[in-house]
Amino acid sequence: MTAHPAPPQAAARGMGAALRQDSALKHATGEARFLDDLPEPPGLLHAALALSPVAHGRLAPLDPAPALALPGIVAVLRPGDIPGRNDIASAGSNEPLLAEGMVEHAGQPLAIVVGMTRDAALAGAAALRPEIAPLPAILSLEEAIAREAWVMPPQEIRRGDAAAALAAAPHRLAGEFRAGGQEHFYLEGQIALALPGEDGEMTIHSSTQHPTEVQHIAARVLGCPFSRVTAVTRRMGGGFGGKESNASWVAAAAALAARHTGRPVKLRLSRKADMAATGKRHPFLYRWQAGFDGTGRILALDATLAADAGHSLDLTAGVVFRAITHALGCCDVPDVALRALACRTNTVSHTAFRGFGGPQGALLIEDVVHRVAGALGQPPEAVRARNFAGGENGAETPYGQALEGALIRRVWAEAQRDADWSARRREIAAFNAAHPTLRRGLGSMVLAFGISFGQMHMNQAGALVHVYTDGSIRLNHGGTEMGQGLFIKVAQVVASVFGVDVDRIALSATSTAEVPNTSPTAASTGSDLNGWAAHAAASAIRGRMAAVAAAEWGVPAEEIAFAEGQVTAGGNRAMEFGELARLAYMQRVSLSATGFYRTPDIHWDRAAMRGEPFFYFSYGAAAVEVAVDLLTGEHRCLAAHLVQDCGRSLNPAVDLGQVEGAFVQGLGWLTCEELWWDAEGRLRTLGPSTYKIPGSRDVPPVLRVRLLEGAPARSETIFRSKAVGEPPLLLATAVWNALKDAIGTDRLDAPATPERVLMAIRGG
């Protein structure tokens, strides 16, 4: 893109308006149809998966007889039944849909059982008796590191000479800690409905963030051209990254069963199977050494961030890229060596989860800041501020992209002010002095989060807009709706281009048949990319319509204005938008257009690990207060003040919800959501009874969220807005920091469950 039209001004119901989501009324009345709510087609069959109970071993060919002996079983599909390739790899290769010869993790799919009913299919899957000769399994990051078991080569970002700077620093510290993974627990589990058609066609309704990948992987498994497969997604009941790559294999399994039987097949994973068979947020192990001076300035950092990738690559390359590019957070450290290890373990392949390695990366610098502050007897927020990028320190990240130091300082100043930070410090000190068994603590966080896909080619989007002759408008784009409000935001963009009310825009399900070759709705880029693509499509049609009006009225096209459902020229010529649409049709002018966008200016040199991979950064800050019971380790977040930079918000209602929700999800990751694998590598937290997701009582009673005002994006983003999906998840790091502040500990692994807090209180 070389030039974009100037953004129109915000209107009451257009850009920047706090409009409710497109599906609001349908959600509140139960009319919104999720995939499992669609009327079932005649002849529908149901599929279920047989999963490996063993983490690593040799698998004998599976005997289907025990399932086939049961009533209502139609087929048992094994690797040999796959007409195409048994490979569902997203980025790498050779990640089997169904294990063949070798099992690599507990929960790995072994066979697809197809039944007349879902109950029959589930009973059939449970009846299978896989023969697996166990082999030694790698079940810890330490073991993977010791054996140098990687899913990809280690990555390193270096600047200066970290070893020399460490040696020369007045003070040195070393640290080690870990952060757990996180189950997505989208309330709507993984589901797909595959409908076989004529000539080898397959239509797949999928709850996916990435319809194009569903199309590609289903075609790969079926052994057919992409053009034979159509993937459709109207909405998801939550995604959070868990339906970026994992939805693809679920859809491919349904498509395989539909191809094999010639009948429609639905595959809806039970919650237990979903939690056993789909990837999570990557757990991390951190080891670091830092050199600093007496003022708290961190001079050198040598760190290793080891990610548990699970048994295969999946999206791990992007996750470790984001982890090491975010490991200094909002801070500057002159001499650094940051290594990322992508460890191969016999665990489910870990995957995208809101933040995509960014939240894990940011924990590193926060741990260093906390320890340096402790060593110097300074508050952590002072040490962090001493090291803020920009100002007296360097503004460039170690990989060569500049941060905006003024925004970093501004968000922190505003969060501090909102929380009345100094007064709160005094109150807490008084409270702690008066209570023998309760401790309060204060914690802060300042984030800088880079926006763009780490894979440069993915930063593109398409849209398709039709104007009909009654003036109604249909919008389609490559982005998917998962509750983040993307559809209303993009509709607002199109409405503002045409100068019509947003209600005139008919939204439609994302489909690979309408907009092809799309990127996943991920990396917070949904509205950035699809907003511009839809803008381009709508602007093309508006340009043609303006030419028609200009000719009709004998005025220059530049004088034609589109506003409030009217098309006008000067003060005395006007017609309804629909009237002009009809006129354009009568004059044989096309009222349909595709739009395309690619993010400008981004680049990355993989060999040098340098470049400017992000279109821009989002910033945010948090100040939170917690209380800890010293006798039990139980804790609560009492108050949180959050300030998030969304540029010039496209829709403040949607953005505030995203900030709040991301904070709550981050709070869960860091404090209560604990994945627990047993000694045999089987995940034993397979439902909300054992895996604790934040509930209504876990949200701080005081939760104040504010969008940074008067801060339009500097980059040429859609209407100068900024992405919001992932960055505010990092704000919850303030809770982890506050817990450390309350109990005065050096090391607190995440999730900081009551057990871990109690152990930290008791010194080990």
Added chain:
Amino acid sequence: MSRVTLRVNGEERSLELDPRTTLLDALREQLQLTGSKKGCDHGQCGACTVMVEGRRIYSCLTLAVMHDGEAVTTIEGLGRPDALHPMQAAFVKHDGYQCGYCTPGQICASVATLQEIEAGIPSHVTADLTAAPQLTAEEIRERMSGNICRCGAYSNIVEAITEVAGRPA
């Protein structure tokens, strides 16, 4: 197979079903009332919450045959887009949802929560068990703790309930 008659959203509905059929499956698969969602199918997430005889219940944890002759109210029975129940309207006004999957259950639980407070039923956080429970945010959060919202819209949900209860949010 068993016969069961339910009064669903004011209408008598006679069903012939396997006695092991949950109320949720009967609603979703036999009556095509798909507003109630299956989130975990184990009574742990709350997405399937409906009201039976005016009391909220996880419809995935109860069998349809256990409710013969009883009145069942689902999200569809509370209101429609052109005639919203006040709680539905408040959820829309306060953005008490994101993905919407937990929303029908949240709204049914919210309606029941206010009725329970009104009826003087105490909760775990009610300090005085002999006095009428107070309509505080703490009471609402406690009573809504059986409904998970993975998108984290809890604060807005509490605001919506508080508004319907007649107190400033």
